[in-house]
Amino acid sequence: MVQSVQRAVQILRELSTSGPRLGVTELADRLGVAKPTVHALLRTLEGEGLVVQDRESAKYQLGPALVGLGNAYLDTQELRTRSLTWADLLATRAGEAVWVGVLTGDHVLVVHHAFRPEGAVQILEVGASIPWSTCALGKAVAAFAPEAERRRLLAGDLAVLTGASITDAAVLNSQLEQVRGTGYALEDQESALGDAGIAAPVFGRSGEVVGAIGVVGPVERLLAESARQDIAVAVRETARNLSRDLGAPRGGARGAGV
Template identity: 30%
Template sequence: MSATSGAGVGTVQSVHRAVRVLEVLAHEGECGVTQVAAELGVHKSTAFRLLAALEAGDLVEQSAERGKYRLGVGILRLAGATTARLDVVQEARPLARELARQLEETVNIAVLHDGAALYLDQLAGASVLPSHNWVGQRIPLHATSNGKVLLSGLSAEQIRQVVGGRLRAYTPTTVTNVRQLLKEVEQVRVDGYAVVVDELEVGLTAVAAPLHNAHGDVIASLSVSGPSFRFDPGSIDVAVDRLVATAQEVSSRLGWRDRTA
Protein backbone atom coordinates (compact mmCIF):
# COMPACT_ATOMS: atom_id res chain seq x y z
CA MET A 1 0.00 0.00 0.00
CA SER A 2 1.33 3.46 -0.90
CA ALA A 3 1.70 6.27 1.60
CA THR A 4 -1.05 8.15 -0.22
CA SER A 5 -3.54 5.29 -0.03
CA GLY A 6 -2.62 4.72 3.61
CA ALA A 7 -3.34 8.35 4.41
CA GLY A 8 -6.68 8.03 2.61
CA VAL A 9 -7.70 5.06 4.74
CA GLY A 10 -6.74 6.98 7.88
CA THR A 11 -8.81 9.97 6.79
CA VAL A 12 -11.88 7.83 6.14
CA GLN A 13 -11.45 6.14 9.53
CA SER A 14 -11.28 9.56 11.20
CA VAL A 15 -14.48 10.63 9.45
CA HIS A 16 -16.27 7.49 10.61
CA ARG A 17 -15.06 8.07 14.16
CA ALA A 18 -16.17 11.71 14.08
CA VAL A 19 -19.64 10.65 12.95
CA ARG A 20 -19.71 8.09 15.74
CA VAL A 21 -18.82 10.82 18.28
CA LEU A 22 -21.82 12.85 17.12
CA GLU A 23 -24.05 9.80 17.41
CA VAL A 24 -22.82 9.12 20.95
CA LEU A 25 -23.45 12.71 22.04
CA ALA A 26 -26.88 12.68 20.42
CA HIS A 27 -27.76 9.58 22.42
CA GLU A 28 -26.13 10.44 25.74
CA GLY A 29 -26.63 14.20 25.82
CA GLU A 30 -23.27 14.97 27.42
CA CYS A 31 -20.10 12.92 27.64
CA GLY A 32 -16.55 13.30 28.85
CA VAL A 33 -13.47 12.33 26.87
CA THR A 34 -13.11 9.06 28.77
CA GLN A 35 -16.65 7.95 27.97
CA VAL A 36 -16.34 8.92 24.31
CA ALA A 37 -13.08 6.98 24.07
CA ALA A 38 -14.73 3.92 25.62
CA GLU A 39 -17.73 4.12 23.27
CA LEU A 40 -15.42 4.31 20.23
CA GLY A 41 -12.86 1.84 21.53
CA VAL A 42 -9.99 4.30 21.06
CA HIS A 43 -7.34 5.92 23.24
CA LYS A 44 -8.33 9.04 25.17
CA SER A 45 -5.89 11.14 23.14
CA THR A 46 -7.65 10.08 19.93
CA ALA A 47 -11.06 10.90 21.39
CA PHE A 48 -9.78 14.31 22.52
CA ARG A 49 -8.44 15.12 19.03
CA LEU A 50 -11.77 14.18 17.46
CA LEU A 51 -13.71 16.30 19.93
CA ALA A 52 -11.34 19.23 19.42
CA ALA A 53 -11.78 19.06 15.65
CA LEU A 54 -15.57 18.92 15.97
CA GLU A 55 -15.51 21.76 18.50
CA ALA A 56 -13.54 23.91 16.04
CA GLY A 57 -16.40 23.49 13.58
CA ASP A 58 -19.04 24.28 16.23
CA LEU A 59 -20.43 20.76 15.86
CA VAL A 60 -19.75 20.05 19.55
CA GLU A 61 -19.24 22.35 22.50
CA GLN A 62 -18.14 22.04 26.10
CA SER A 63 -20.88 22.38 28.68
CA ALA A 64 -20.69 24.52 31.80
CA GLU A 65 -19.06 21.54 33.46
CA ARG A 66 -15.62 21.57 31.81
CA GLY A 67 -14.60 18.27 30.30
CA LYS A 68 -18.15 17.42 29.30
CA TYR A 69 -19.14 17.74 25.64
CA ARG A 70 -22.49 18.06 23.92
CA LEU A 71 -23.75 18.76 20.40
CA GLY A 72 -23.02 22.32 19.29
CA VAL A 73 -24.89 25.03 17.44
CA GLY A 74 -23.25 23.98 14.18
CA ILE A 75 -25.55 20.96 14.17
CA LEU A 76 -28.54 23.30 14.28
CA ARG A 77 -27.16 25.25 11.33
CA LEU A 78 -26.80 22.10 9.25
CA ALA A 79 -30.19 20.81 10.35
CA GLY A 80 -31.72 24.16 9.47
CA ALA A 81 -30.40 23.94 5.92
CA THR A 82 -31.91 20.49 5.53
CA THR A 83 -35.19 21.63 7.06
CA ALA A 84 -35.36 24.53 4.62
CA ARG A 85 -35.12 22.12 1.71
CA LEU A 86 -37.74 19.86 3.20
CA ASP A 87 -40.00 22.88 3.69
CA VAL A 88 -39.68 23.74 0.00
CA VAL A 89 -40.67 20.23 -1.05
CA GLN A 90 -43.51 20.08 1.48
CA GLU A 91 -45.00 23.39 0.38
CA ALA A 92 -44.42 22.84 -3.34
CA ARG A 93 -45.54 19.23 -3.77
CA PRO A 94 -49.34 19.68 -3.74
CA LEU A 95 -49.16 22.59 -6.19
CA ALA A 96 -46.55 20.83 -8.32
CA ARG A 97 -48.75 17.74 -8.49
CA GLU A 98 -51.67 19.85 -9.69
CA LEU A 99 -49.44 21.56 -12.26
CA ALA A 100 -48.30 18.18 -13.57
CA ARG A 101 -51.94 17.12 -13.83
CA GLN A 102 -52.94 20.27 -15.71
CA LEU A 103 -50.06 20.21 -18.20
CA GLU A 104 -49.74 16.42 -18.36
CA GLU A 105 -45.97 16.79 -18.18
CA THR A 106 -43.26 16.17 -15.60
CA VAL A 107 -42.67 18.73 -12.85
CA ASN A 108 -39.36 18.89 -10.94
CA ILE A 109 -38.07 20.81 -7.93
CA ALA A 110 -34.34 21.53 -7.84
CA VAL A 111 -31.85 23.40 -5.64
CA LEU A 112 -28.32 24.66 -6.13
CA HIS A 113 -25.84 22.18 -4.66
CA ASP A 114 -22.10 21.86 -5.14
CA GLY A 115 -21.98 23.53 -8.55
CA ALA A 116 -24.98 21.70 -9.99
CA ALA A 117 -28.77 21.52 -9.86
CA LEU A 118 -29.83 18.82 -7.40
CA TYR A 119 -33.30 17.40 -8.01
CA LEU A 120 -35.29 17.04 -4.79
CA ASP A 121 -38.70 15.97 -6.05
CA GLN A 122 -40.51 14.93 -9.22
CA LEU A 123 -44.19 14.74 -10.05
CA ALA A 124 -45.17 12.83 -13.16
CA GLY A 125 -47.89 13.99 -15.52
CA ALA A 126 -50.25 11.81 -17.49
CA SER A 127 -48.20 11.97 -20.70
CA VAL A 128 -47.95 8.90 -22.89
CA LEU A 129 -44.18 8.58 -22.65
CA PRO A 130 -42.72 7.86 -19.20
CA SER A 131 -40.22 10.38 -17.87
CA HIS A 132 -36.74 9.71 -16.55
CA ASN A 133 -36.58 9.87 -12.74
CA TRP A 134 -34.27 12.77 -11.86
CA VAL A 135 -34.72 12.73 -8.06
CA GLY A 136 -31.37 12.74 -6.29
CA GLN A 137 -29.46 13.45 -9.48
CA ARG A 138 -27.22 16.44 -10.13
CA ILE A 139 -27.36 18.06 -13.55
CA PRO A 140 -25.40 20.93 -15.14
CA LEU A 141 -26.47 24.47 -14.46
CA HIS A 142 -25.62 25.98 -17.85
CA ALA A 143 -27.60 23.49 -19.96
CA THR A 144 -30.92 23.35 -18.09
CA SER A 145 -33.81 25.65 -17.32
CA ASN A 146 -33.61 24.80 -13.63
CA GLY A 147 -29.91 25.58 -13.67
CA LYS A 148 -30.33 28.98 -15.29
CA VAL A 149 -33.07 29.90 -12.85
CA LEU A 150 -30.87 28.90 -9.91
CA LEU A 151 -27.99 30.94 -11.36
CA SER A 152 -30.30 33.95 -11.58
CA GLY A 153 -30.06 34.24 -7.81
CA LEU A 154 -26.29 34.77 -7.99
CA SER A 155 -24.11 37.68 -9.02
CA ALA A 156 -22.08 37.54 -12.24
CA GLU A 157 -18.91 36.86 -10.26
CA GLN A 158 -20.57 34.09 -8.29
CA ILE A 159 -21.83 32.53 -11.52
CA ARG A 160 -18.33 32.52 -12.97
CA GLN A 161 -17.02 30.82 -9.85
CA VAL A 162 -19.78 28.21 -9.80
CA VAL A 163 -19.73 27.18 -13.47
CA GLY A 164 -15.99 27.56 -14.05
CA GLY A 165 -14.32 28.62 -17.25
CA ARG A 166 -15.23 25.73 -19.55
CA LEU A 167 -18.83 24.78 -20.24
CA ARG A 168 -19.44 21.30 -21.61
CA ALA A 169 -21.44 20.96 -24.82
CA TYR A 170 -24.12 18.30 -24.39
CA THR A 171 -25.82 19.03 -27.71
CA PRO A 172 -25.12 21.39 -30.63
CA THR A 173 -27.35 24.01 -28.99
CA THR A 174 -25.80 23.95 -25.50
CA VAL A 175 -24.50 27.34 -24.37
CA THR A 176 -20.73 26.94 -23.94
CA ASN A 177 -19.71 30.60 -23.65
CA VAL A 178 -19.79 32.09 -20.16
CA ARG A 179 -20.51 35.58 -21.47
CA GLN A 180 -23.53 34.26 -23.38
CA LEU A 181 -24.65 32.35 -20.30
CA LEU A 182 -24.51 35.55 -18.24
CA LYS A 183 -26.72 37.29 -20.82
CA GLU A 184 -29.25 34.48 -20.71
CA VAL A 185 -29.31 34.44 -16.92
CA GLU A 186 -29.90 38.20 -16.90
CA GLN A 187 -32.85 37.64 -19.25
CA VAL A 188 -34.18 35.05 -16.81
CA ARG A 189 -34.15 37.71 -14.10
CA VAL A 190 -36.08 40.07 -16.36
CA ASP A 191 -38.62 37.50 -17.56
CA GLY A 192 -39.02 35.58 -14.32
CA TYR A 193 -38.58 32.21 -16.02
CA ALA A 194 -36.24 30.22 -18.28
CA VAL A 195 -36.93 28.17 -21.41
CA VAL A 196 -34.39 25.60 -22.62
CA VAL A 197 -34.85 23.58 -25.79
CA ASP A 198 -32.55 20.68 -26.71
CA GLU A 199 -29.60 21.94 -24.65
CA LEU A 200 -29.12 19.01 -22.27
CA GLU A 201 -30.65 16.37 -24.53
CA VAL A 202 -31.84 16.64 -28.11
CA GLY A 203 -35.61 16.32 -27.97
CA LEU A 204 -36.00 17.61 -24.40
CA THR A 205 -37.65 20.95 -23.60
CA ALA A 206 -38.06 22.46 -20.15
CA VAL A 207 -39.30 25.69 -18.63
CA ALA A 208 -38.48 26.74 -15.07
CA ALA A 209 -39.34 29.51 -12.62
CA PRO A 210 -37.74 30.53 -9.31
CA LEU A 211 -39.00 29.76 -5.82
CA HIS A 212 -38.27 32.57 -3.34
CA ASN A 213 -38.03 32.63 0.42
CA ALA A 214 -39.30 35.42 2.66
CA HIS A 215 -36.17 37.45 1.94
CA GLY A 216 -36.64 37.22 -1.82
CA ASP A 217 -33.70 34.87 -2.33
CA VAL A 218 -33.90 32.23 -5.07
CA ILE A 219 -33.82 29.06 -2.98
CA ALA A 220 -35.09 26.54 -5.52
CA SER A 221 -36.43 26.12 -9.02
CA LEU A 222 -39.70 24.63 -10.25
CA SER A 223 -39.75 23.22 -13.78
CA VAL A 224 -41.97 21.53 -16.34
CA SER A 225 -40.29 19.30 -18.90
CA GLY A 226 -41.11 16.87 -21.66
CA PRO A 227 -40.39 15.85 -25.26
CA SER A 228 -39.77 18.84 -27.51
CA PHE A 229 -42.36 17.67 -30.03
CA ARG A 230 -45.07 18.33 -27.41
CA PHE A 231 -43.82 21.85 -26.75
CA ASP A 232 -44.80 24.05 -29.69
CA PRO A 233 -44.80 27.84 -29.08
CA GLY A 234 -48.41 27.80 -27.91
CA SER A 235 -47.78 24.96 -25.47
CA ILE A 236 -44.72 26.72 -24.09
CA ASP A 237 -46.74 29.89 -23.49
CA VAL A 238 -49.39 27.95 -21.57
CA ALA A 239 -46.73 26.07 -19.58
CA VAL A 240 -44.93 29.30 -18.69
CA ASP A 241 -48.10 31.05 -17.52
CA ARG A 242 -49.19 28.19 -15.28
CA LEU A 243 -45.66 27.46 -14.07
CA VAL A 244 -44.96 31.07 -13.06
CA ALA A 245 -48.31 31.31 -11.27
CA THR A 246 -47.58 28.07 -9.40
CA ALA A 247 -44.05 29.17 -8.49
CA GLN A 248 -45.39 32.46 -7.14
CA GLU A 249 -47.97 30.62 -5.04
CA VAL A 250 -45.31 28.30 -3.59
CA SER A 251 -43.08 31.29 -2.86
CA SER A 252 -45.99 33.03 -1.16
CA ARG A 253 -46.44 30.00 1.09
CA LEU A 254 -42.74 30.28 1.96
CA GLY A 255 -43.25 33.87 3.07
CA TRP A 256 -42.31 35.75 -0.11
CA ARG A 257 -44.20 38.87 -1.16
CA ASP A 258 -43.86 40.12 -4.73
CA ARG A 259 -43.22 43.82 -4.23
CA THR A 260 -43.14 44.47 -7.99
CA ALA A 261 -46.80 43.52 -8.39
Protein backbone atom coordinates in the same frame (compact mmCIF):
# COMPACT_ATOMS: atom_id res chain seq x y z
CA MET B 1 -10.88 22.96 7.75
CA VAL B 2 -10.22 19.57 9.36
CA GLN B 3 -8.02 17.85 6.81
CA SER B 4 -9.14 14.29 7.58
CA VAL B 5 -12.79 15.23 7.17
CA GLN B 6 -12.02 17.05 3.92
CA ARG B 7 -10.22 14.00 2.56
CA ALA B 8 -13.07 11.70 3.57
CA VAL B 9 -15.49 13.92 1.67
CA GLN B 10 -13.16 13.88 -1.34
CA ILE B 11 -13.22 10.08 -1.27
CA LEU B 12 -17.02 10.05 -1.31
CA ARG B 13 -17.06 12.53 -4.18
CA GLU B 14 -14.57 10.49 -6.19
CA LEU B 15 -16.65 7.35 -5.69
CA SER B 16 -19.80 9.21 -6.74
CA THR B 17 -18.34 10.71 -9.90
CA SER B 18 -15.55 8.35 -10.98
CA GLY B 19 -16.78 5.02 -9.61
CA PRO B 20 -18.68 2.89 -9.16
CA ARG B 21 -15.68 1.12 -7.63
CA LEU B 22 -12.18 2.41 -6.92
CA GLY B 23 -9.23 0.83 -5.17
CA VAL B 24 -6.95 2.27 -2.52
CA THR B 25 -4.19 3.01 -5.03
CA GLU B 26 -6.56 4.76 -7.44
CA LEU B 27 -8.00 6.91 -4.68
CA ALA B 28 -4.57 7.74 -3.29
CA ASP B 29 -3.46 8.92 -6.75
CA ARG B 30 -6.59 11.02 -7.21
CA LEU B 31 -6.32 12.64 -3.79
CA GLY B 32 -2.54 12.97 -3.84
CA VAL B 33 -2.08 11.36 -0.41
CA ALA B 34 -0.37 8.23 0.89
CA LYS B 35 -2.09 4.86 0.53
CA PRO B 36 -2.05 4.10 4.29
CA THR B 37 -3.92 7.37 4.91
CA VAL B 38 -6.55 6.52 2.29
CA HIS B 39 -6.89 2.99 3.64
CA ALA B 40 -7.47 4.28 7.17
CA LEU B 41 -10.09 6.73 5.95
CA LEU B 42 -11.83 4.01 3.95
CA ARG B 43 -11.97 1.69 6.96
CA THR B 44 -13.53 4.47 9.03
CA LEU B 45 -16.09 5.25 6.33
CA GLU B 46 -16.81 1.54 5.97
CA GLY B 47 -17.45 1.25 9.69
CA GLU B 48 -20.11 3.95 9.38
CA GLY B 49 -21.71 2.34 6.33
CA LEU B 50 -20.74 5.20 4.03
CA VAL B 51 -18.62 2.93 1.81
CA VAL B 52 -18.52 -0.82 1.29
CA GLN B 53 -15.75 -3.04 -0.04
CA ASP B 54 -16.42 -5.43 -2.91
CA ARG B 55 -15.20 -8.87 -1.86
CA GLU B 56 -14.10 -9.98 -5.33
CA SER B 57 -12.18 -6.90 -6.45
CA ALA B 58 -11.32 -5.47 -2.98
CA LYS B 59 -12.35 -2.09 -4.37
CA TYR B 60 -14.66 0.33 -2.59
CA GLN B 61 -18.01 1.83 -3.53
CA LEU B 62 -20.58 4.08 -1.90
CA GLY B 63 -22.44 2.53 1.01
CA PRO B 64 -26.13 2.26 1.96
CA ALA B 65 -25.91 4.73 4.86
CA LEU B 66 -25.71 7.53 2.29
CA VAL B 67 -29.27 6.77 1.22
CA GLY B 68 -30.50 7.54 4.73
CA LEU B 69 -28.54 10.78 4.82
CA GLY B 70 -29.90 11.80 1.42
CA ASN B 71 -33.47 11.04 2.42
CA ALA B 72 -33.00 12.97 5.65
CA TYR B 73 -31.84 15.98 3.64
CA LEU B 74 -34.88 15.77 1.37
CA ASP B 75 -37.23 15.41 4.35
CA THR B 76 -35.86 18.61 5.89
CA GLN B 77 -35.61 20.55 2.61
CA GLU B 78 -38.35 23.16 2.99
CA LEU B 79 -38.57 23.95 -0.71
CA ARG B 80 -39.22 20.29 -1.50
CA THR B 81 -41.78 19.92 1.29
CA ARG B 82 -43.68 23.01 0.24
CA SER B 83 -43.52 22.14 -3.45
CA LEU B 84 -45.26 18.74 -3.33
CA THR B 85 -48.80 19.98 -3.93
CA TRP B 86 -47.81 22.81 -6.29
CA ALA B 87 -45.72 20.46 -8.44
CA ASP B 88 -48.61 18.00 -8.77
CA LEU B 89 -50.97 20.81 -9.77
CA LEU B 90 -48.50 22.09 -12.36
CA ALA B 91 -47.96 18.59 -13.78
CA THR B 92 -51.73 18.19 -14.18
CA ARG B 93 -52.10 21.63 -15.75
CA ALA B 94 -49.21 21.21 -18.19
CA GLY B 95 -49.65 17.49 -18.81
CA GLU B 96 -45.90 17.03 -18.34
CA ALA B 97 -43.40 16.10 -15.63
CA VAL B 98 -42.32 18.74 -13.15
CA TRP B 99 -38.95 19.09 -11.42
CA VAL B 100 -37.99 21.19 -8.42
CA GLY B 101 -34.29 21.94 -8.03
CA VAL B 102 -31.76 23.75 -5.87
CA LEU B 103 -28.31 25.01 -6.81
CA THR B 104 -25.41 23.13 -5.21
CA GLY B 105 -22.04 24.40 -6.39
CA ASP B 106 -22.29 24.54 -10.17
CA HIS B 107 -24.98 21.85 -10.46
CA VAL B 108 -28.72 21.73 -9.91
CA LEU B 109 -29.92 19.00 -7.57
CA VAL B 110 -33.42 17.71 -8.32
CA VAL B 111 -35.17 17.52 -4.94
CA HIS B 112 -38.67 16.68 -6.19
CA HIS B 113 -40.13 15.10 -9.31
CA ALA B 114 -43.86 15.02 -10.08
CA PHE B 115 -44.61 12.54 -12.83
CA ARG B 116 -46.57 13.58 -15.88
CA PRO B 117 -50.24 12.59 -15.51
CA GLU B 118 -50.35 9.89 -18.18
CA GLY B 119 -49.70 6.33 -17.03
CA ALA B 120 -46.58 5.58 -19.10
CA VAL B 121 -43.52 4.17 -17.31
CA GLN B 122 -41.37 7.01 -15.96
CA ILE B 123 -38.05 7.13 -14.11
CA LEU B 124 -37.85 9.03 -10.83
CA GLU B 125 -35.18 11.71 -11.17
CA VAL B 126 -34.98 12.86 -7.54
CA GLY B 127 -31.29 13.15 -6.68
CA ALA B 128 -30.20 13.83 -10.26
CA SER B 129 -27.43 16.43 -10.52
CA ILE B 130 -27.35 18.56 -13.67
CA PRO B 131 -24.86 21.25 -14.73
CA TRP B 132 -26.59 24.57 -14.10
CA SER B 133 -25.92 25.99 -17.54
CA THR B 134 -27.60 23.09 -19.37
CA CYS B 135 -31.03 23.20 -17.73
CA ALA B 136 -33.86 25.68 -17.35
CA LEU B 137 -33.86 25.18 -13.57
CA GLY B 138 -30.22 26.28 -13.35
CA LYS B 139 -30.72 29.30 -15.57
CA ALA B 140 -33.78 30.39 -13.57
CA VAL B 141 -31.78 30.30 -10.32
CA ALA B 142 -28.66 31.89 -11.78
CA ALA B 143 -30.61 34.77 -13.33
CA PHE B 144 -31.88 35.88 -9.92
CA ALA B 145 -28.86 34.91 -7.83
CA PRO B 146 -26.72 37.64 -6.22
CA GLU B 147 -24.40 39.27 -8.74
CA ALA B 148 -21.26 37.71 -7.23
CA GLU B 149 -22.77 34.24 -7.47
CA ARG B 150 -23.86 34.82 -11.05
CA ARG B 151 -20.34 35.96 -11.98
CA ARG B 152 -18.88 32.86 -10.31
CA LEU B 153 -21.14 30.55 -12.29
CA LEU B 154 -20.42 32.27 -15.60
CA ALA B 155 -16.67 32.23 -14.95
CA GLY B 156 -16.62 28.50 -14.22
CA ASP B 157 -16.39 25.58 -16.61
CA LEU B 158 -19.55 25.41 -18.72
CA ALA B 159 -20.54 21.78 -19.26
CA VAL B 160 -21.08 20.20 -22.67
CA LEU B 161 -23.73 17.47 -22.60
CA THR B 162 -25.05 17.84 -26.16
CA GLY B 163 -24.23 19.82 -29.26
CA ALA B 164 -26.76 22.41 -28.11
CA SER B 165 -25.06 23.04 -24.74
CA ILE B 166 -24.00 26.68 -24.46
CA THR B 167 -20.33 27.23 -23.66
CA ASP B 168 -20.08 30.95 -24.40
CA ALA B 169 -20.42 32.89 -21.12
CA ALA B 170 -21.52 36.02 -22.97
CA VAL B 171 -24.38 34.16 -24.66
CA LEU B 172 -25.43 32.65 -21.35
CA ASN B 173 -25.29 36.00 -19.62
CA SER B 174 -27.54 37.44 -22.32
CA GLN B 175 -29.99 34.60 -21.71
CA LEU B 176 -29.96 35.28 -17.97
CA GLU B 177 -30.82 38.92 -18.63
CA GLN B 178 -33.78 37.76 -20.72
CA VAL B 179 -34.86 35.47 -17.89
CA ARG B 180 -34.83 38.41 -15.49
CA GLY B 181 -37.16 40.21 -17.85
CA THR B 182 -39.61 37.39 -18.58
CA GLY B 183 -39.48 35.60 -15.24
CA TYR B 184 -38.84 32.18 -16.76
CA ALA B 185 -35.99 30.24 -18.40
CA LEU B 186 -35.88 27.89 -21.37
CA GLU B 187 -33.78 24.84 -22.14
CA ASP B 188 -33.69 23.50 -25.68
CA GLN B 189 -31.98 20.07 -25.82
CA GLU B 190 -29.00 21.38 -23.87
CA SER B 191 -28.79 18.52 -21.37
CA ALA B 192 -30.38 15.70 -23.39
CA LEU B 193 -31.28 15.48 -27.07
CA GLY B 194 -35.00 15.65 -27.60
CA ASP B 195 -35.75 17.13 -24.18
CA ALA B 196 -36.67 20.67 -23.19
CA GLY B 197 -37.53 22.59 -20.05
CA ILE B 198 -39.31 25.73 -18.89
CA ALA B 199 -38.58 26.88 -15.33
CA ALA B 200 -39.12 29.84 -13.02
CA PRO B 201 -37.29 30.94 -9.86
CA VAL B 202 -38.65 30.37 -6.36
CA PHE B 203 -37.91 32.83 -3.56
CA GLY B 204 -37.75 32.37 0.20
CA ARG B 205 -38.80 34.58 3.09
CA SER B 206 -35.57 36.58 2.82
CA GLY B 207 -36.45 37.53 -0.74
CA GLU B 208 -33.48 35.63 -2.17
CA VAL B 209 -33.84 32.89 -4.77
CA VAL B 210 -33.86 29.42 -3.13
CA GLY B 211 -34.45 27.20 -6.13
CA ALA B 212 -36.63 26.75 -9.17
CA ILE B 213 -39.62 24.76 -10.40
CA GLY B 214 -40.14 23.78 -14.00
CA VAL B 215 -41.78 21.55 -16.58
CA VAL B 216 -39.64 19.05 -18.48
CA GLY B 217 -40.56 16.98 -21.50
CA PRO B 218 -40.14 16.40 -25.24
CA VAL B 219 -39.01 19.48 -27.11
CA GLU B 220 -41.73 19.13 -29.74
CA ARG B 221 -44.41 19.44 -27.05
CA LEU B 222 -42.89 22.02 -24.68
CA LEU B 223 -41.41 24.48 -27.14
CA ALA B 224 -44.07 24.33 -29.84
CA GLU B 225 -45.46 27.81 -30.46
CA SER B 226 -48.94 26.61 -29.55
CA ALA B 227 -47.86 25.39 -26.10
CA ARG B 228 -44.78 27.27 -24.95
CA GLN B 229 -46.45 30.47 -23.78
CA ASP B 230 -49.24 28.68 -21.91
CA ILE B 231 -46.73 26.43 -20.13
CA ALA B 232 -44.50 29.40 -19.30
CA VAL B 233 -47.44 31.24 -17.73
CA ALA B 234 -48.39 28.17 -15.71
CA VAL B 235 -44.79 27.68 -14.53
CA ARG B 236 -44.41 31.30 -13.51
CA GLU B 237 -47.72 31.36 -11.67
CA THR B 238 -46.82 28.16 -9.81
CA ALA B 239 -43.41 29.54 -8.86
CA ARG B 240 -45.08 32.69 -7.54
CA ASN B 241 -47.55 30.68 -5.44
CA LEU B 242 -44.77 28.44 -4.10
CA SER B 243 -42.68 31.49 -3.23
CA ARG B 244 -45.55 32.96 -1.26
CA ASP B 245 -45.97 29.62 0.50
CA LEU B 246 -42.34 29.92 1.54
CA GLY B 247 -42.96 33.39 2.93
CA ALA B 248 -41.38 35.43 0.14
CA PRO B 249 -42.22 39.13 0.37
CA ARG B 250 -44.59 40.52 -2.22
CA GLY B 251 -42.91 42.50 -4.92
CA GLY B 252 -40.04 40.00 -5.14
CA ALA B 253 -37.25 40.27 -7.65
CA ARG B 254 -37.69 42.28 -10.83
CA GLY B 255 -39.37 40.22 -13.52
CA ALA B 256 -40.19 37.28 -11.26
CA GLY B 257 -43.69 38.44 -10.49
CA VAL B 258 -43.63 37.33 -6.84
